[in-house]
Amino acid sequence: MRQSLSAMARLAARELTGRMTTQHTETQPEVNPTVLVLGGTGKTGRRVADRLIRAGHPVRIGSRSAETPFDWEDRRTWEPALDGAAAAYLAYYPDVCDPGAAATLRAFAERAAGHGTRRLVLLSARGVRAALPAEEAVRVPGVAATVLRASWFFQNFDEGILRGGVLDGEIVFPAGDVKEPFVDADDIAEVAVAALTGDGHGGRTYEITGPRPLTFAEAAAEIAGATGRPVRYVPVSAEAYGAALVRDHGLSDELGAFLTDLFATLLDGRNARLTDDVHRVLGRAPRDFADYAREAAGSGAWTG
């Protein structure tokens, strides 16, 4: 009798365990949480979103033109964007060094923490003191924040401010003969996805560089080689460049002065040093500029 009772107890326990296991798998399936990608139509954000979607994560793009419109300047748009988001990628616009960036990012990070967002990944810039307040601003209690200090993107040459120069055959820019370890926005995106979806990145600051420091003249030569068209670099002073931005591109005096100051500070060789952070996070080397230039030329990025 004792034996049959304990056998029945074992059977009952097994049945219960089985039911619990079944219930566990039925009621708690492995569901990836939503990731909010701010600047999700831009150079890095678009690539972050693509990767997350391919990996099966629900993604909400946050930008003014997105399905759920998000505007850094309009806080009423923040709550709908944050709804249910367990992690968020932050590519601040116009620039992480902007004097208003830190206050806006702090308010956003606190709002995100209140909504249960547990991971924030901020895109920042290397070697700029003006970016430090913004980096500090996203480190709020209850959130694992990761900062990605990136070098100049390769994609500035085909998707950003230097594209027009490439098309004209003359990249006019105030960088002297300084070397910059340009980096692929795809590599930045891959590091961002690792930090958004994996453990062990909270509290860290990664410095993301490409594998090879290049002067702007060398970068222009690589593009010329890849496109088969003459492209040269024309150095100018930061003041002349800032004035041209205001005169020819309609930037406000304030933004022109801000950019002049930023370029004069940034482009003095302080960022030439390479890091191995891409390798540390991804276990592989960052992509080389020559591969980017060949691929961009092949895809027609500089035609028309």
Ligand SMILES: NC(=O)c1ccc[n+]([C@@H]2O[C@H](COP(=O)([O-])OP(=O)(O)OC[C@H]3O[C@@H](n4cnc5c(N)ncnc54)[C@H](OP(=O)(O)O)[C@@H]3O)[C@@H](O)[C@H]2O)c1
């Ligand atoms: N470019 C570089 O080499 C580099 C290097 C290091 C760090 N960074 C940092 O990267 C960040 C992004 O700069 P980026 O030039 O590369 O721009 P980007 O991410 O290529 O493009 C701008 C993105 O921001 C969105 N956006 C524009 N105004 C907005 C607003 N008011 N509210 C919400 N979203 C807005 C745009 O979409 P909508 O137009 O639809 O709103 C777009 O998705 C900056 O903070 C910069 O400091 C850039």
